[in-house]
Amino acid sequence: MGRVVALWVPNWPVVVTEADEEAVVAVVSKGVVLACSAAARAAGVRRRMRVRVAQGRCAGLRVVDRDLEAEIRAFEPVVRHLEEHVLARLEVIRPGLLAAPSRGPARYWGGEEELTDRLRAAVAECGHMALVGVADTVFAAALAARQDRIVTAGATAGFLAPYPVGVLGLPRLAELLERLGVRTVGAFAALPEERVAARFGAAAADAHRTAGGVEARPLTARPAGERYGVAQAFEPPEQRIELVTFVAKALAEQVHERLGQAALVCARLEVAVELAGGGAGLSRVFRHEGRLSELAVAERVRGVLQAWADAGVFGGEVSGGIAKLVLRPEALSAASGRQQALFGEALTPEEVERAAARIQVLLGHQAVRRVEFGGGRGPAERVRRIPFGDADLARRRPAGPWPGRLPAPHPAMVFARPLPAVLTDARGSLVEVSARLEVPSAPAVLWIEGHGEAAVTGWAGPWPVLEQWWEPGRARRIARMQVTTQDGRAWLLVVSRSRWLAEAFYG
Template sequence: MGRVLALWVPDWPVVAASVPAGVPVAVVAAGAVLACSDVARTAGVRRGMRLRVAQARCPQLKVVDRDIEAETAAFEPLVRRLESDVLARLEIIRPGLFAAPARGPARYWGGEPQLAERLRSAAADSGHARVGIGFADTVFAAALAARTSRNIPEGQTAVFLAPYPVGILGLPRLTELLQRLGLPTVGAFARLPVERVAARFGAPAAAAHRTARGLEARPLTARTDTGQYTVEQAFDPPETRIEPLTFAAKALADQLHEQLTGAAVVGARLEVTAHLAHTEQTLVRAFRHEGRLSALAVADRVRGLVTAWARDGVLGAGESGGIARLVLRPDGLGPATGRQQGLFGETLTPEEVERAAARVQALLGHTAVTRVELGGGRGPRERARRIPYGDHDTRRPLPEGPWPGRLPAPHPATVFPLPPPAELTDAHGVRVEVSARLELSAPPAVLLVDGHGRAPVVGWAGPWPVLERWWEPEPAQARRIARMQITCDDGRAWLLIVEHGRWTAEALYG
């Protein structure tokens, strides 16, 4: 059994964002917090939290969209430094986390503790004093141990993993089933007979069972690449520009995925090799793949690598510089058993979301889980339609517009089902009124919203008129209102409606 080391830089997406120290920052992806700084974490922001909740806990939060290209480019100098000074080879699991064989380097440097110290020293010299280094018998366990900088003795990986919940294995359907069977921990799952797991739960569960037992998820007999699936593109003249290289990487990745899919195999790693022009030098970087990286994800990583190489002068310049040949090579090939989760299982498939919604509906009723669709209308309450999850909206769609008087973006975060009463007064405590000519009786000074307290007004916009169904013969069917946006000194912003001289709070921004 081999030994594996993993090096982890905490909150790498935040580090790559290059935000000044002391600023609360969150890197978001798909509307959720992917990583956050220590300042934001102290304010209550957590990984996986929805963005609106995070902003409510930390109003000063600086939000940054995730940029894989920037993360890869920022990680490359550290990887190259460690590969040059300490390690012979390594593979990147994701920007901020890599794994490498540990037995050879540990023997060279005098042991695993000495190897860890060398890595920490080299990382500190590169400006990364906070790193976690873990040792174990598998990549999965080493990456987990790196979070607490632990060295798991040889043969004790299964013991280390045993107390963790089965959800850490990244298979939600299997996790749910095992919990129903009374097997909530990795250790309890590992004690099941191997043949029973494969027969009862299928190939993905069998791979997870190997992980739970402290073994690599893929069998040791997995074929390495014979060159059959390697794809490459030559550049004449050699290419130094980032955009053409990225485009070529995307095309090569599409070709590689098509070949692997046709052969029903998947690679554990993807090796990117750049042959430099007029020299014998090659630039090589390996990424953990396991079927997770789409063609676009591969292109993003290649773009990050090329950006880092160009910035550091590795590619050279002029006629003697540039990349003459770009090669993508899969390694550690094994049978494809369907889409696999990322390390520690970070995503849910649409089928798993549907099953979860169906379970909630079975417990709480068909309308307990709804999806939102946007339609016609002027106000935020009118535009959003809530439809029970799984149902098709059979109502006649409202026309898209132009809807004069529709509120522009940004849209409010909270829309009240029953707008609470509000009082908007001037500096003398007199209610602010809106005339038929849309003129305010006085500048707003104080806003009181029922159930939300009183706050001084620091800014406003509007009013904007809305006159609907004016052609109706019955006055009760017609509607004439005006909307205003009000900002208070407590940082909250409100969307108010005035109708028949009465103010109500329709929505709350932020």
């Protein structure tokens, strides 16, 4: 049985935001807290908490959307420093967490204790604090790192036993096991393996092996080599990171096809580039469980390339250019299939991505779009519809402060073309917004094209927007107002030069 060392930089998504130590910050993804600062934790915010619940517990919470590319780019200098001074080969599990075989390095540095000390010191030289764990498996080592602990060889199963089954990363399985009275990893590991596989499926069988202190997928003896790897040569050498990223996405699809035809999956993926002019090649290994999607591969390739460029590794953005990009799958194991069993899942993100890619092949790249939220004052400005798979390539708008930005809640529907509207006071006169942002007469009646007329029951605002005032031909001065009507509806109105429009609908 091998030994694995894992290194964890706590709260890496928060570290990347460059927030002060006392700042109350939460990094969120898909409406859920991914990581939070110490001050936020002290206020009651926790990981996996819904954003609105977190904001309810901490009124001053600063919410930041996760930027995976920035996390990868910021973590790469730490990885390179460790490779140069402590470990020759690392596997990045995710930004902020990495793993490596520990037997060879431990012998070199004089033992596992000395190895962990070296790793902590090396990360401290990069300006960060790290926790290090050693155990018999990658999963156990990552948990041990959270305790900054070395688990004795052969004691991994006992170390994992007290943990709740939720740490295995299968929420639906954990929920079902808890209902059955199986609440700890040790209790789950005690169940017969064949019964678990028969009743709960292949993913649960992998989790059962993990719970028992062994690697989920036994590795095959055969190396991946060039048989399953793919490459793309660039002639002339390519200097645009965006184009190399796009190629990486296509190569990832080829890797998955080759492995699928051979009924194999890989636990690691190496990304390597060869530079023009015969320069030394560069590579990075990413570890993952299951299938690393094409989009995820592209995100990681772009992140490391940009980090290398920022660090001057290329001698310019990409110096003479990238002559070749190579993807090599490593740590192959037999594909055990995907069984829905009792708690069948809906479509996974990877399946959605594959379906979208097929539609794009048939109907064109622009045929399938995804929504990305960014900076802006108005609701239409904050939402961008971009081709599916290109989100990682789009340049995000600055996060703020955006004076005049509308407060939450956000509208349920934003009209592609604002609807003509008339807002009048009790005397039937058009409601105006003065240069000092005063509303001389309160709104009383609202008429919107296609929706008729209704009495106004409440209003808020106005919120002014003055953009590009230094360019007379492009300057824009508007004001927005939220209005509720007697029929129970709420609208977002915008006025410019005494002309009212309905920009969005709240419900």
